[in-house]
Amino acid sequence: MKRISVGVFKLTSCSGCINELIYALVKHPELLKLIDVKYFTELQDVNALTELNVAIVEGSCVREEHEGILKKIRGLSEVLISMGTCATLGGVQSLRVGVDVSEVKKYVYLNPEYVDAYNDVKAVGELIQVDLSLRGCPVNGDALASIIKKIVIGGWPLEVYESLCADCKRAGIECVVVAKGTPCLGPIVSAGCGALCPSFGRGCYGCYGVKDKDLDPEKIFEMEKALGRLGLSKDDFYSLLKGYSMSLVKSLKI
Ligand code: SF4
Ligand code: SF4
Ligand code: SF4
Known part of the structure; x- marks a missing residue:
């Protein structure tokens, strides 16, 4: 079976979903034979920003630089997955939306001048086309593993839409x-x-x-x-x- 190339990227987030993905790889080691990891900073030292079958993005966009990164990833990827509630809907950092970000920075950080963030918090899908959105804070690792396996064999996950x-x-x-x-x-x-x-x-x-x-x-x-x-x-x-x-x-x- 042909392996698919995968990149995992992080914007503003807590890495909880990336940890779930790593747990999923540990729990389902057969996955590592199905994917060729090209970019995954939390998993390996060597990262290549190259064409990908699947890009998985964690986190929401909070500054101009993120918008450029997202567009670049989209341009390199056949399938793009937003992983977790931060990437899909904005996430907990959205709590600051509606408040002047410079006030929030002063309240939270000793050196707010080092923190680069604009007032808004944007989900990935507000900026680029997303092919599959996975909710959850964090995502469900087993669901993630099952989705990756389906994509490897040329299938596509059925979207279940229930309360x-x-x-x-x-x-x-x-x-x-x-x-x-x-x-x-x-x-x-x-x-x-x-x-x-x-x-x-x-x-x-x-x-x-x-x-x-x-x-x-x-x-x-x-x-x-x-x-x-x-x-x-x-x-x-x-x-x-x-x-x-x-x-x-x-x-x-x-
Ligand atoms: S019940 Fe499920 S969706 Fe609701 S807060 Fe708990 S983990 Fe999240
Ligand atoms: S969705 Fe939750 S667990 Fe995942 S990166 Fe965001 S804050 Fe962390
Ligand atoms: S059935 Fe009751 S406890 Fe369960 S999710 Fe609905 S409201 Fe909550």
């Missing part, structure tokens, strides 16, 4: 809203994690991002009110949406 509640019901997990009155974003966020938090009796805080393709904005406002009755403040509700679903927040102008 997290579907994961919960399939796994027979007790609903934390019904059983305990715990706020949970499950009805409006994407499935994919197997309902990890509800399986531990916790509400979902939406790290796979809002299920936005067919979501009526009115449903967001209804959810905000429903979770408000369970004790989640309006500010906390929109902070969660902003951290994991920035593209939706931009479209709703919240």
Whole structure:
């Protein structure tokens, strides 16, 4: 079987998704026989910016330089995958959007002059064409391994588009809203994690991002009110949406 060339790139992110990819390679060592790693700074010393069958990008774009890097990667790649919620939707760094970035830098860093960032935070798909988006903070490593295997054999992953509640019901997990009155974003966020938090009796805080393709904005406002009755403040509700679903927040102008 012909191996596919793969590059893994990082913009602004915590490397959690890259770690998941590395765990996936350890857990599924057969993958290393299927891919020819050309660029993967966290895995190897030698990195070649060359033509690729598959580019995997972690992180969101926070400065001009990132925009140029992304366009270059797109130009070199047959298939481009945005890996994780940062790359796909903006990620937790989106929490600063709407606040002057120079104020945020002063608050966070001792030497803010060294930090190069513009006011906005952009998902990869806002700047270049993305062929496949994987949500999750971090992504699910097993899903990633399965997708790579499918691409190697010339297939393409089926996109499953369900709310997290579907994961919960399939796994027979007790609903934390019904059983305990715990706020949970499950009805409006994407499935994919197997309902990890509800399986531990916790509400979902939406790290796979809002299920936005067919979501009526009115449903967001209804959810905000429903979770408000369970004790989640309006500010906390929109902070969660902003951290994991920035593209939706931009479209709703919240
Ligand atoms: S999506 Fe989450 S785990 Fe992945 S890089 Fe961003 S912050 Fe880290
Ligand atoms: S616990 Fe959350 S995700 Fe699970 S069924 Fe209830 S609302 Fe949906
Ligand atoms: S239950 Fe929600 S917050 Fe927890 S891992 Fe899944 S999507 Fe993320």
